[in-house]
Amino acid sequence: MPVSSSYNPHTPYRSLPDRDVLVDKDDESEGAPFFDPVAAANFPKHILRFRNIRHDKTVGLDTLTEQEWLDHFSRFDPLPDNLPYPHCMRYHGHQFRHYNPGLGDGRGFLFGQLRDQKGRLLDLGTKGSGETPYSRAGDGRLTLKGAVREILATEMLEALGVNTSKTFSVIETGEALQRSDEPSPTRSAVMVRLNHSHIRFGTFQMLAAYDEVASIERLVGYCIKHFYPGVKGDNPQACAIGLFDAVIENAARLAASWMAAGFVHGVLNTDNMNITGESFDYGPWRFTEFADPEFTAAYFDQQGLYAYGRQADSVGWNLSQLGSALAKIVPAERLSQSMQAYPGHYTSAMVDGFFARLGVRANPSNADENAEFIMDLLRWMRLENVPIEQLFFDWFGGALSSVRAKASPIAAKYQGDDWLALETFLKAQEPVRPERLSHSYFSQHKPCTMLIDEVEHIWSFIDESDDWSVFEAKLQNIAAMREALGLVDR
Numbered sequence: 221m222p223v224s225s226s227y228n229p230h231t232p233y234r235s236l237p238d239r240d241v242l243v244d245k246d247d248e249s250e251g252a253p254f255f256d257p258v259a260a261a262n263f264p265k266h267i268l269r270f271r272n273i274r275h276d277k278t279v280g281l282d283t284l285t286e287q288e289w290l291d292h293f294s295r296f297d298p299l300p301d302n303l304p305y306p307h308c309m310r311y312h313g314h315q316f317r318h319y320n321p322g323l324g325d326g327r328g329f330l331f332g333q334l335r336d337q338k339g340r341l342l343d344l345g346t347k348g349s350g351e352t353p354y355s356r357a358g359d360g361r362l363t364l365k366g367a368v369r370e371i372l373a374t375e376m377l378e379a380l381g382v383n384t385s386k387t388f389s390v391i392e393t394g395e396a397l398q399r400s401d402e403p404s405p406t407r408s409a410v411m412v413r414l415n416h417s418h419i420r421f422g423t424f425q426m427l428a429a430y431d432e433v434a435s436i437e438r439l440v441g442y443c444i445k446h447f448y449p450g451v452k453g454d455n456p457q458a459c460a461i462g463l464f465d466a467v468i469e470n471a472a473r474l475a476a477s478w479m480a481a482g483f484v485h486g487v488l489n490t491d492n493m494n495i496t497g498e499s500f501d502y503g504p505w506r507f508t509e510f511a512d513p514e515f516t517a518a519y520f521d522q523q524g525l526y527a528y529g530r531q532a533d534s535v536g537w538n539l540s541q542l543g544s545a546l547a548k549i550v551p552a553e554r555l556s557q558s559m560q561a562y563p564g565h566y567t568s569a570m571v572d573g574f575f576a577r578l579g580v581r582a583n584p585s586n587a588d589e590n591a592e593f594i595m596d597l598l599r600w601m602r603l604e605n606v607p608i609e610q611l612f613f614d615w616f617g618g619a620l621s622s623v624r625a626k627a628s629p630i631a632a633k634y635q636g637d638d639w640l641a642l643e644t645f646l647k648a649q650e651p652v653r654p655e656r657l658s659h660s661y662f663s664q665h666k667p668c669t670m671l672i673d674e675v676e677h678i679w680s681f682i683d684e685s686d687d688w689s690v691f692e693a694k695l696q697n698i699a700a701m702r703e704a705l706g707l708v709d710r
Contacts, residue, residue: 257306270389293389309420344412347413376507394408417495464555476570479528480573480577506672536566579656581651604633
């Protein structure tokens with residue numbers, strides 16, 4: 221339960237006589253408009269279901285025993301020399317483009333901040349850790365199915381080269397939850413995710429709504445210091461412009477990477493986008509089998525606002541809302557100038573993302589032709605109902621995979637004048653790290669996929685007989701794909 225339930229939505233913030241989460245650990249500044257202190261729920265059981273053994277090393281937590289892991293990530297005993305208590309982050313946001321000032325961490329909090337082996341600041345945030353002042357009549361819990369789905373999403377996306385949060389820990393907690401969107405009662409869990417920032421677009425929107433200009437300037441400085449140290453500025457306005465430019469470029473790359481992965485986030489609200497351009501907060505996500513621009517992930521997205529083919533527009537709209545918040549310190553006209561770079565960044569990132577998935581190098585002197593190839597490829601895939609992952613799998617390495625592609629289950633698709641024009645262009649591109657094709661993953665006939673029927677199949681074994689073998693087998697298949705593609709650089 222919360223340490224304090226005195227939150228008043230009409231009060232901008234209360235001063236907290238404690239260390240400010242938006243400063244370094246050794247800085248004892250007082251007061252912050254960014255968070256509320258909360259306490260984690262007391263759970264009846266603590267059963268470790270997932271521990272990220274790749275990424276616990278990056279933040280120096282690989283030496284924790286299982287008991288220590290449970291103590292920190294289900295009982296939430298503070299990490300040594302870290303945050304003394306959980307910080308429930310405050311933010312507003314547009315949800316399906318309707319502004320909502322009643323948001324904030326409703327079932328999670330910032331638990332700790334660490335540095336990885338590269339010296340970057342990383343956050344440990346929770347989901348399902350109990351009620352907060354922003355739970356809005358919810359129970360603050362997470363279903364085990366929701367946690368399993370997030371593991372599958374983040375593992376798959378990371379393997380496909382998407383800048384995503386990492387599911388760090390999942391612990392089953394022994395409660396029976398009632399939900400309207402899955403058979404109930406259903407099992408409960410608490411999850412910890414590792415990501416590069418807890419700062420959402422909605423954090424800036426909240427400060428702008430309360431006219432907290434000094435806090436916006438302070439937050440801009442914090443983001444530059446920890447996430448964009450290359451941004452320079454000798455005054456708050458210049459710093460804000462530099463930050464906005466950097467965020468625009470990273471957000472464009474994120475949107476393009478979703479397209480290359482065939483991924484649909486589902487709920488691209490401004491509170492679900494963070495300042496580092498990192499994909500996170502997976503609710504009703506899905507991968508589309510085909511390049512269907514109208515494919516949606518959320519059953520409640522009746523208008524298709526966040527459909528596969530509209531994600532770039534949604535990200536651009538969200539960036540404009542971030543710009544509106546920064547307009548408290550920067551002229552709106554100048555921010556509009558920055559936004560004009562978004563389409564170019566997105567097009568460039570689409571080329572990078574799709575060519576990386578194909579394992580070939582884009583010729584920078586043919587920028588227009590490269591972009592046209594991607595658009596023609598998507599159009600052909602849509603018209604011919606070609607599975608996205610199968611296409612990338614068959615033609616990884618370009619010309620080097622011609623023979624392999626002819627043995628594909630969809631080899632018959634690779635005929636006709638439209639395809640032959642695409643194939644000719646693809647074969648003319650230089651393969652990148654062709655040794656990757658020697659990986660055993662490419663000896664398969666079909667690629668690793670993560671379609672909704674597969675997700676439900678995996679969950680059925682866990683739900684009906686507590687059988688985690690199918691889940692583990694899928695993680696092993698994803699690991700093989702990750703090793704073979706070699707797209708992970710974070």
